């Protein structure tokens with residue numbers, strides 16, 4: 206049966222450039238029964254076998270996976286407009302008013318307007334500055350660590366923040382459940398990538414995980430060496446194709462100005478205020494699990510012990526300091 210499917214696919218395509226190489230699957234379900242759970246790892250193994258661009262069918266959808274800096278550049282620059290649509294799964298359609306929110310909408314006038322409002326009204330410098338005291342208050346609460354204890358078992362929804370967080374986690378689980386790869390851009394018309402045919406409706410997956418771990422791009426990529434980011438000026442705004450934490454191209458994350466403030470502020474405050482240790486008998490390990498956001502497979506438990514006698518008023522505009530630093 207598999208051989209037969211292979212023959213039919215080949216013959217129906219013989220007049221156009223081939224699809225990218227890749228594993229054959231079964232009729233109807235494609236490669237879905239064989240793919241397993243950790244897509245980023247499976248895709249990286251497949252890239253070693255089939256090359257930097259390969260294709261596979263998951264259910265009825267053709268997926269093309271690009272695994273190199275050069276090809277990500279082609280997808281997000283040269284073919285940016287063609288590649289900027291989405292193919293939301295049912296759960297995402299439900300929570301986004303039929304794909305009408307900013308993350309699940311196709312690339313159209315409505316989506317452009319939403320991005321513009323988010324960038325110019327919600328995340329403008331003036332707005333972010335005027336909300337700084339709210340962020341500082343939240344971090345101050347966190348540093349006092351009462352809120353951490355309260356929400357430790359995940360059942361205490363006594364604050365709006367906790368309740369919101371829980372809903373967010375539930376939504377993420379629902380959206381991830383059917384087919385995570387649906388989040389990635391969908392092609393709006395037939396095109397050719399690296400000499401291969403990529404038909405309309407193909408889901409294109411940019412395997413940034415593989416690029417971030419490729420020894421061709423990074424020296425000893427698996428070594429924890431944060432200082433490597435201090436040596437050069439690191440651009441994470443989608444122009445440096447070996448480092449794409451926020452994506453690239455027209456669907457690049459619009460939340461960078463807020464993300465960089467919050468992340469550095471929280472992390473710096475927690476490191477400044479506490480010494481951190483692992484529970485006894487717990488080993489430090491970093492295995493991860495694929496999802497809408499890749500996360501640790503085993504949640505980390507870290508024990509804080511206070512470094513500063515007065516950890517509360519850590520609110521000395523560290524956020525301002527960090528944002529100045531990050532732009533230097």
Ligand code: HEM
Nearest residue numbers: 307308450451452453456457458459460461463464465468
């Ligand atoms: C460090 C924190 C963050 C990281 C690492 C991050 C990363 C990402 C990534 C990788 C994407 C997908 C880009 C693509 O499809 O090519 C994305 C999309 C998005 N992010 Fe973020 N993000 C962060 C914080 C934020 C924040 C704070 C906001 C909101 C204020 C936000 C709002 C969005 C939205 C609306 C999209 C969808 C954009 C679109 O499809 O047009 N993000 N983010």
